[in-house]
Structure formats: C-alpha cells, structure tokens
Amino acid sequence: MTSKQPVLQITNLTKHYGGVKALTDASFRLLPGEHAAIVGDNGAGKSTFVRLITGVEQPNSGDINLDGQSVHFSSPLDARDQGIETVYQTLALAEDLDVPANIFLGREITRLALGPLSVLNHKAMREQSASMLSTTGVKIQDMSESLRGMSGGQRQCVAIARAAGFAKKLIILDEPTAALGVAETARVEQIIKGLKQQGIPLIIISHNLRQVFDLVDRIWVFRQGRIICSRLTRETNPEEIVGLITGAIDPATLQSAEAVAC
Numbered sequence: 001m002t003s004k005q006p007v008l009q010i011t012n013l014t015k016h017y018g019g020v021k022a023l024t025d026a027s028f029r030l031l032p033g034e035h036a037a038i039v040g041d042n043g044a045g046k047s048t049f050v051r052l053i054t055g056v057e058q059p060n061s062g063d064i065n066l067d068g069q070s071v072h073f074s075s076p077l078d079a080r081d082q083g084i085e086t087v088y089q090t091l092a093l094a095e096d097l098d099v100p101a102n103i104f105l106g107r108e109i110t111r112l113a114l115g116p117l118s119v120l121n122h123k124a125m126r127e128q129s130a131s132m133l134s135t136t137g138v139k140i141q142d143m144s145e146s147l148r149g150m151s152g153g154q155r156q157c158v159a160i161a162r163a164a165g166f167a168k169k170l171i172i173l174d175e176p177t178a179a180l181g182v183a184e185t186a187r188v189e190q191i192i193k194g195l196k197q198q199g200i201p202l203i204i205i206s207h208n209l210r211q212v213f214d215l216v217d218r219i220w221v222f223r224q225g226r227i228i229c230s231r232l233t234r235e236t237n238p239e240e241i242v243g244l245i246t247g248a249i250d251p252a253t254l255q256s257a258e259a260v261a262c
C-alpha cells in the first residue's frame, strides 16, 4: 500500500434495484495524479458505479471519500461543485452555441449579476476558453463556430477541455472514443496523456484494452456487480485482464499481492 492519501476512496459501495444487485461492496481508490481505467463485461456494474460517484444516483450503502472527507452527492451538480467533472457519452453540449458558450454552459461569467437580467461577459469567457483549450492542447480553428459544424472528435475535445478547466479534484471520462474514428481517437488519447502530464487525476471507462494499456496506471476489473481486483498496468497484460473480466482467472490466484487490491 502507498502512503499517499487517495483523491478518491470508495468503500463498500452498494446499489441494488429490487432483486438486481447492480453493485455490491465495491471498494476503489484513485491516487493523486493517477489515471485509472474501469473495465468489465456488459452488465458488470461499471455505469452504476459511475452514476453513484457522480451523484446521478445515491447508493444503498457505502462511503465516498474525496480528499480525505466523507461526501454525499445529492445530484450531478453537487458532485461537480465538489470537484468531480464527468464527460458522459452524450457530452451535454449545446449544438447551436459556440465554443465559449459551451465551455461556460451553466457557469456563465457575468458583468452584471441581475438574476435573469444578468449581462454576460463574453470577452472574459472567450479569453478563458482559449486558455483552457490551449492548456489542454485542443486546437479549434474558429471559436465562434457553433458546435453543429464540428466533428465528433472536436466536440469530444471541447467537452474534455471544459472538464479539465473546471475539475478541482478529478475527471471521469465515460467511453470517450466509442463513437470516434482512428485519427480522432488518437487525438483524444493525446489530450488524455496531456492531462496525465498536468497531474490531473482521471478515471476512464473503456472497452478498448489497447487504449487502456496505453493510457492508465491502474486497471480496476468489474465482474458481476463487484470490483474483483485492480492491477497496476505495468504488472499485468491484456490476456490476464481478459481472464479476470471473463472469470477464467481467479484474482485470488494472482501472485503479486502489492498489485492486487481486492
């Protein structure tokens, strides 16, 4: 075990829907600056886990600890306010708005705060958007273009830059390249590597093992509603992870006790 305090520590998180045990006693940790992947077969409980740690749903039991503090998220907004930024597959972007308006969607900067009559500070939002995009390594030709004209990859990049710009604690990416082509996937992966260099902790849900092995420090394996173990990427290989996902390998038989956190 490491002595570093985890950014996120989850203990015995459980969510049952009637008789369906979507997630039982899931324990997980993310260290400062660490990039981790969540993998598992369909129905293994990955999405349920993410919904619980992003405030979309509340657990039946278990503890979520953020930077050493026990927290409860009553809504996604609550989780966001407490420092967890999530990029969902649906991206939550507004097609008809330009890049700055999308980056500041729901967090607009105002010159005069008068409730519904507030005056937006477009200049500040434009400047800060440009800075967020450049810090994240995202290149957008024309920031005043609406998102409607952009490719899936460009939109994904805007969503990740927004998350990186506002994340106080960590970023969660849900299948960020599932709908992208090869070149766009490579671009998004470059951006994720940039976040690693900046020390921003990150959790990625991905079915793409090549991508997982290329990007993360640690892999958490979900199986039948449980987190069965985690493996340091450098101490495992794709065959072993597939074996853990399918049940062909029993985590109890793995030798490296340091690398297994069950």
Ligand SMILES: Nc1ncnc2c1ncn2[C@@H]1O[C@H](COP(=O)(O)OP(=O)(O)OP(=O)(O)O)[C@@H](O)[C@H]1O
Pocket: 017, 020, 021, 022, 023, 040, 041, 042, 043, 044, 045, 046, 047, 048, 049, 222
């Ligand atoms: N709202 C719900 N009501 C009832 N059962 C649910 C609900 N959400 C999830 N489940 C069930 O919980 C189990 C875990 O589902 P979950 O979506 O978390 O898996 P997953 O690993 O994300 O799968 P996938 O990769 O297909 O998205 C499945 O059996 C699913 O049918």
